[in-house]
């Protein structure tokens with residue numbers, strides 16, 4: 001069996017993390033979120049965390065070389081031997097090319113690249129209501145996906161917090177960085193016949209249904 005990957009593409013706040021969790025449970029592949037890995041490194045003040053901190057706080061991208069090395073290392077872990085759901089990586093053409101090269105070496109295959117979209121007002125509303133779990137980065141929304149007990153993660157009981165980079169100026173910058181640096185990947189994956197457009201404004205369960213159709217088509 002060749003390892004298989006799903007690459008979730010879309011702007012900050014559109015629901016990539018939420019959907020990656022659902023796909024991960026359904027397909028039995030780990031959810032690999034570059035943002036979560038950076039946040040864990042930041043909390044633990046590792047060398048990588050210290051290098052990434054200033055970029056993350058400004059809403060800028062962490063340099064490609066650091067990001068690519070980190071993801072390669074994660075994808076080499078035994079739990080990812082059958083593949084992974086990639087959330088937040090790749091985010092630049094250089095990262096997409098690096099991923100292609102890594103997967104070529106391993107004989108890995110990208111099943112599909114769902115591109116989830118929603119207009120900026122929806123993204124801002126979602127980000128401003130987002131609550132994230134300390135332990136594993138599970139996400140909730142104050143209105144659209146509230147936890148069963150306020151302030152606690154349903155899955156692991158850990159504390160929910162609002163991220164440092166969710167200030168309105170930083171959110172606007174993150175959306176701008178996405179427009180400039182990540183949108184070229186839409187054409188990149190369309191050219192490779194992997195892109196599937198998904199309406200991200202629908203409720204969570206309906207987005208999941210669309211994604212499962214795309215991913216399980218063959």
Ligand code: ADP
Nearest residue numbers: 012013034035055056060061062067088089091
């Ligand atoms: P969101 O869920 O809002 O899209 P993420 O959690 O994916 O945000 O990312 C948070 C921050 O982590 C980004 O603003 C950026 O600084 C850094 N980051 C995450 N993924 C990447 C990546 N692939 N390349 C560079 N920086 C990244």
Ligand code: ADP
Nearest residue numbers: 013014015016017018126130140141144203204
């Ligand atoms: P991303 O990883 O793309 O930044 P998240 O999965 O963290 O996005 O979702 C951002 C916020 O929006 C979270 O609070 C999440 O609970 C909420 N959310 C995600 N998908 C939907 C949806 N389809 N409808 C309403 N709220 C959603």
